[in-house]
Amino acid sequence: MHSRSRSRAETRRRYAAIELRKDVRFLDAVFFLFFFRYFILIMVPMCFILPTVIPVYAWNETWDISASSVLVRYVLGLNFTFSVNSFAHLWGNRPYNRTLKSTENPVVSFFTVGEGWHNYHHCFPWDYKAAELSFYRLNLTTAFIDFMAWLGWAYDLKTPNPELVDKLCENKGDGTNGLSRGKVGISEISDTVQ
Ligand SMILES: [Zn+2]
Numbered sequence: 001m002h003s004r005s006r007s008r009a010e011t012r013r014r015y016a017a018i019e020l021r022k023d024v025r026f027l028d029a030v031f032f033l034f035f036f037r038y039f040i041l042i043m044v045p046m047c048f049i050l051p052t053v054i055p056v057y058a059w060n061e062t063w064d065i066s067a068s069s070v071l072v073r074y075v076l077g078l079n080f081t082f083s084v085n086s087f088a089h090l091w092g093n094r095p096y097n098r099t100l101k102s103t104e105n106p107v108v109s110f111f112t113v114g115e116g117w118h119n120y121h122h123c124f125p126w127d128y129k130a131a132e133l134s135f136y137r138l139n140l141t142t143a144f145i146d147f148m149a150w151l152g153w154a155y156d157l158k159t160p161n162p163e164l165v166d167k168l169c170e171n172k173g174d175g176t177n178g179l180s181r182g183k184v185g186i187s188e189i190s191d192t193v194q
Pocket of ligand 1: 084
């Protein structure tokens with residue numbers, strides 16, 4: 001009797017959690033639809049107008065320096081992004097799958113805040129880390145997602161089982177380790193701490 005009422009309470013709690021998640025997904029969808037619909041109206045002020053105007057009025061920057069630094073930042077940002085699909089498909093090692101063009105490229109990872117572990121990313125495109133190891137390998141994007149998960153704003157983060165990754169490297173990798181696999185894994189660090 002007691003356990004039955006408890007299980008009913010548990011069912012109600014689970015149902016409430018599912019409903020809450022549906023609400024959150026609905027709000028997510030509304031937010032993204034709004035963003036896609038008004039992309040230009042949001043992007044142009046946030047990306048160009050505000051970063052040009054704020055320095056001029058906030059600390060008396062000249063218009064030409066303010067505008068040119070915004071443009072330089074935009075061009076660099078685009079080039080760093082494109083470097084993932086150029087340099088990280090040309091230079092670097094292929095520890096996960098040597099038959100793919102994409103490579104592990106620490107320099108690209110540095111400039112793209114973690115998107116250069118690209119051989120791994122092509123093998124496990126659904127891993128939220130976009131790399132085998134997390135944020136301390138030139139991957140601040142993962143640190144940001146982990147922080148959001150800590151706040152509870154990011155959830156259902158997917159990552160493959162380490163044995164699966166090892167098996168893929170054994171079967172298809174080029175035999176290198178590089179910075180992406182490295183010798184200092186997360187478990188080894190926690191072993192040293194203990
Ligand atoms: Zn690619």
